[in-house]
Amino acid sequence: MTPPVPAVEVRDLRISLDGVPILTGIDLAVAAGEWVTVIGPNGAGKSTLLRAVGGLLPAPDAVRLFGTPLGALRRRERARVVATVAQSPVVPPGMAVLDYVLLGRNPYIAPLGRESVADLAVVHEVLGRLDLAGFSTRELATLSGGERQRVFLARALAQGATLLLLDEPTSALDIGHQQEVLELVDQLRRTHGLTVLATMHDLSIAGEYADRMVLLAAGRIAASGTPEQVLTEDLLAHHYRAHVRVIPGPHGPLVLPTRPTPPPLS
Incomplete structure (x- = not known):
């Protein structure tokens, strides 16, 4: 029987930035529907690993997504497969929440086309799930850090990708919204077959949600x-x-x- 194709397959991934080695020989496989969380001290290479898997750093031969080499996927094709929630996404000035989340539907909109009724329905559903329905017309710049973090996640979920990359997704959230966001992600994983690859600093929360964990240290899997x-x-x-x-x-x-x-006082 042929084994199932991993959602993510990384083989001998090596990344250097400005001549400094960041990742040195990473091998990793994430099964479809699995939640894997990467932990490690600051500077271990966690965010770099996620950026490479998401196609934001050049590693076309070292990464496969659902059996396809990363380098063989065009940008729009890749965006339908993988969605990323970065730690500090770039937000266009003056952009409202609804318009920002709609950007997640770009892979499905024809060039020079407009969003459809179905696209808007997806966005409104996601905003409701993340308790953001009342923020649709608000500018992102007026929101709190935790509210913005939920909007970033909403855009990724609206993208409809089957692989979700979460880079410190709860770093700006209070404990209640941390649990709400992670429970939502886990529910989507279980009901829609979503695959999750995340990085997290809070080790207790990471251990409660991950099926499997990877500890990075000095650019290697420890x-x-x-x-x-x-x-x-x-x-x-x-x-x-x-x-x-x-x-x-x-x-x-x-x-x-x-x-x-x-030490005891002398």
Whole structure:
């Protein structure tokens, strides 16, 4: 029986920026419908990995999406397959929320054409799901950081891609909206077969939602496996230089930062 084609397949990915090696020999496969979260200390190469998978950095021979080499996909074809939520997307000045989310429908609109009734219906549905229906006419610049983050996610979901790349998707959200956004993404993954490749700093939240985790350190994969296999006190202490306790939770390991024991006073 032929094994299923991975949604993402990365082989010997090497990325250098300004002559500095960032990723050195990354091998990674993400199954269709899987949620994989990449963690690691600052500068480990997490965002660079997502940008390469999304076609924003040159790596056409090292990345395949659903069996097709990245370099063989035209820009509009790639946009129908993969949608990215970056940490700090560029927003045109003066743009309203509805118009920004409609940009996610561009891969389906003919050149010089206009959005259809179906395109608008998709956008309004996504805005409603993310509790943004009342913000349609607001300019993005007037929104809070958390509200803007939900709008960025709305544009990606409106794109209708089967692979979602999330680069720190909850960094600007309060805890309530963090849970709402991640629950929505997970619901879409389960009901629509969405594949998720994410980076996250909050290790406890990452462990609750990921099927599998990848720990990057110094541009290489230091560990890969289930959250229970990757979120260990020894691995986190070594690669993050952090003092933590890891305790079992109902949906995954919970990582608790702890103060180091001070040396005794002499």
